[in-house]
Amino acid sequence: AQSVTQLGSHVSVSEGALVLLRCNYSSSVPPYLFWYVQYPNQGLQLLLKYTTGATLVKGINGFEAEFKKSETSFHLTKPSAHMSDAAEYFCAVRAGANAGKSTFGDGTTLTVKP
């Protein structure tokens, strides 16, 4: 079984401030981990993913995440928030390549204040 917990359903930061969105997972096998972003009235888009190898992964729009096995975490960060980062962010876990499905967290809405 696998599960994802996103800590904080709403996060608010000022423009230019650090963005930190938290994700903890549970998986009985080495996980594949994903962050997706959803802008209003759109489908989800992949931000970044961890499968194997380097534990610090970089994605689009300046975001990055670090896989920490000991902490079962995959937190998403961006050094400097931009107004265009305002969106809903979803963390997801998949039990490896052969698993047919992913489990998504409940999402975190990021607000960026001017």
Next chain:
Amino acid sequence: DAGITQSPRHKVTETGTPVTLRCHQTENHRYMYWYRQDPGHGLRLIHYSYGVKDTDKGEVSDGYSVSRSKTEDFLLTLESATSSQTSVYFCAISALSGGVEQYFGPGTRLTVT
């Protein structure tokens, strides 16, 4: 952008009527998924398919059925719509191997009155 379309994009229907949502892909990906998105619940998997005529239930499958007769099409049917099925429905696809990330369609907003 991955070639995924959903139809219709918006639908209003009455309680008790059947409704079919269509997902069409042009990527030849093996896996296709139907999710519903509701405030406070994130994305919940309804059904998914791992090949033509091969489907399996997700976490919220009651009241829904699916069919996949061709690689490119995945249909979601609400046999008798209820107000609790008012939601935004997303289709997604993923390849068997490689990136294994999912690509999402634009969504269908369904309202059951």
